[in-house]
């Protein structure tokens with residue numbers, strides 16, 4: 372990260388109460404007042420020449436509201452007190468300060484009960500929290516108490532706690548403390564640092580938590596580089612397949628908790644009449660969707676995906692999702708069906724940005740996905756496609772209801788990388804049931820798609836994990 376000047380403008384840095392959990396939730400979220408507040412710039416008596424000497428009487432609420440427009444990351448500064456007990460506090464004021472020497476900075480409130488105990492030892496560790504660690508942040512935004520009771524951690528070289536799940540940690544010696552109003556400016560000399568798990572960071576903005584959402588694929592090049600290169604390699608196969616089967620063939624990658632469309636190939640004679648799927652489109656990576664990414668994954672990744680079904684999902688759902696994963700693995704591909712559902716999803720996606728929590732489409736997409744049965748992508752719910760007569764139907768399938776909602780719409784097959792993990796998923800869209808009908812000359816689209824995915828896997832030097 373490029374060094375930046377210390378961010379004295381963090382809302383908390385000037386408002387000691389801003390970051391208390393109560394003040395946070397009732398805090399300055401949302402738009403400001405229609406006009407400037409009595410103490411805002413431009414209001415009477417402020418900023419006039421000759422008044423510079425007086426301490427500016429800025430209303431603290433207004434200060435917080437204006438500065439709340441600046442988003443910050445969220446970190447937990449940890450250490451051991453003199454008795455060896457772990458101590459920590461949540462901060463939004465963490466920043467890098469200098470490359471040479473390597474310095475970082477943050478602003479602890481002078482009323483912090485934890486910081487003096489950490490400072491007394493002269494060492495601390497900064498833990499950058501992941502997007503899913505809001506509850507960890509809340510734990511450390513509480514004054515005093517044993518904040519580590521429920522949280523697994525391991526010691527950094529300094530002995531200070533590295534919290535499980537932190538996306539990065541920076542272990543420091545206390546370099547300097549400068550007074551900064553009701554806060555202190557703390558400089559830490561970086562001794563050791565490392566990335567933790569690969570996840571998006573937690574972001575704090577206008578009194579609420581969120582996460583980074585890129586504006587373009589390029590902004591994610593670091594995360595998507597392999598997938599984009601693979602998609603390029605897959606393109607000839609995809610184009611050939613789309614043309615041969617008269618369907619659309621797309622490649623998607625799983626990034627964080629989203630599936631991102633990274634390439635598409637459309638047949639000029641696509642019978643569907645539908646708009647091609649947008650490259651860059653993101654769909655939440657939520658059960659029961661995304662089975663082709665998860666079916667061959669290790670235990671941890673499978674668990675993370677299942678966890679996303681939510682704590683309140685019925686007990687049988689997790690088992691049914693496991694069954695679907697086993698069926699996808701056994702068959703070698705996943706399906707998607709339901710003309711109505713696909714139509715609804717496309718309508719929501721066309722209008723909304725489902726990655727922006729403030730957008731109404733954000734919740735609408737998640738609701739649509741959660742309403743799907745756990746076996747939605749299971750190929751076992753669909754009869755083995757036959758070529759020729761086009762009589763394949765899903766009516767006998769598990770959870771099949773017959774009619775358009777069971778009509779096959781997509782078939783997905785994984786492309787494996789060198790380490791046997793799924794790098795991309797190739798999907799044929801517009802595979803309207805009956806299956807055989809989409810294939811010119813009675814070709815089986817499932818077999819054709821799987822063959823294309825296998826060819827790309829080979830070209831990549833990848834292998835099927837078995």
Ligand SMILES: Cc1cc2nc3c(=O)[nH]c(=O)nc-3n(C[C@H](O)[C@H](O)[C@H](O)COP(=O)(O)O)c2cc1C
Nearest residue numbers: 390461462463464479480483484485512513514515
């Ligand atoms: C998002 C967020 C950012 C915060 N940033 C800071 C900060 O930069 N400096 C600070 O002293 N407190 C900050 N706090 C508040 C402290 O975490 C809070 O006052 C906590 O109770 C301090 O704990 P302690 O008294 O055990 O030290 C922040 C809280 C939140 C939720």
